[in-house]
Amino acid sequence: MKPGGSDAPAVVVNALSILGFRNLAPAKISIPPAGAVLIGENGHGKTNFLEALYYLQLLRSFRGALDVDVAGFGLDGFHLGASVNSGAGDIAVSIGFERASRRKKATIDGKKPERLSDAFGHAPTVMFSPRDGQLVSGGPSERRRYLDIMLAATSRKYLHALHSYRTALQQRNSALRAATRGAGSEAEVEVWEPAMAEHGAILVDARAEWGELRAADFGKLCAAIGESEDTSVRYRARHAGTGDTRGALAASLAEHRPIDLRRGITHAGPHRDELVLELGGREMREFASAGQQRTGAIALRILEAATLRESCGSRPVLLLDDPFAELDSRRSAAILALLSDSGFGQTFLCVPKAEEIPRELSGVERWGIRAGVITQ
Secondary structure (H helix, E strand, O other): OOOOOOOOOEOEEEEEEEEOEOOOOOEEEEOOOOEEEEEOOOOOOHHHHHHHHHHHHHOOOOOOOOHHHHEOOOOOEEEEEEEEEOOOOEEEEEEEEEOOOOEEEEEEOOEOOOOHHHHOOOOOEEEEOHHHHHHHHOOHHHHHHHHHHHHHHHOHHHHHHHHHHHHHHHHHHHHHHHHHOOOOOHHHHHOOHHHHHHHHHHHHHHHHHHHHHHHHHHHHHHHHHOOOOOEEEEEEOOOOOOOOHHHHHHHHHHHHHHHHHHHOOOOOOHHHOEEEEEEOOEEHHHHOOHHHHHHHHHHHHHHHHHHHHHHHOOEOEEEEEOOOOOOOHHHHHHHHHHHHHOOOOOEEEEEOOHHHOOHHHOOOOEEEEEOOEEEO
């Protein structure tokens, strides 16, 4: 069996409990191995249901909402629980948030992890949504976030480096702001640079390796979806490449320190780098049409699914939030064929009407949703 291939086992969410999450009514749901199609009018909670499933992977809203805003209106907090099988037996994943204390707690098989981040990635999931166009049309932060979520879910080393880097960056920026007010010194800024260089090098090397590994696949996927022009993906780091990423980052931080002290913010490091997507040698963000940008975004999501498969040896759960609404029938069929080739695994599709269910998913169990109440 090829690792992560179509014959790999599927990640399966066997059961899901929901309490106080968005507008969703309290529920304990048994879920078929193939998944489900959720049918309902817009505004009744279809996307909220997918968000609840994805929260088990990400430990936060994929929309970027604060936990206090995810909790149902007037409620004390929310709780999500699931039984998940990733191919090595069932595990119980639980995550809750308390509004009063603003505290979040997770458990894995009833045990609280040492750090909240240790509960990240236990329900491998990939989300396809209309918002994905932002992956291509949006600023560099959208694509950095894409890389960070995917690579953190597939590497504990990356996850811990990301957390450590962000902590050091936050402290350095705080020291910079203090220095601009005359309440701090350059030495208090410099002290955070070794940690930023050490942990940042792990991020840069992993991102660059992923870009090199997936460059050809990105082009092939875009062509298979229907793009006639050449497409490419590459990681662009702001520091000069020397083969010694840690040393290069340390030198870049030192070089930028004078301007950082004047402006009160860190200008060098992987938080300023870019995943560059190109079409015909020009950046897709600026020169691609809306349809071409959507093609590039879906190719990225398919690559994310492949990366998760190869890492955990199982096909991730697919969340499809009306994913073909802005695409013509030819491209929609091509995307479904690509997903089918790699094996659908457990899939959750949200559509407004039953007639919008693709033939490939016509056999999946159908649920309804109205005013947050799910009917099976």
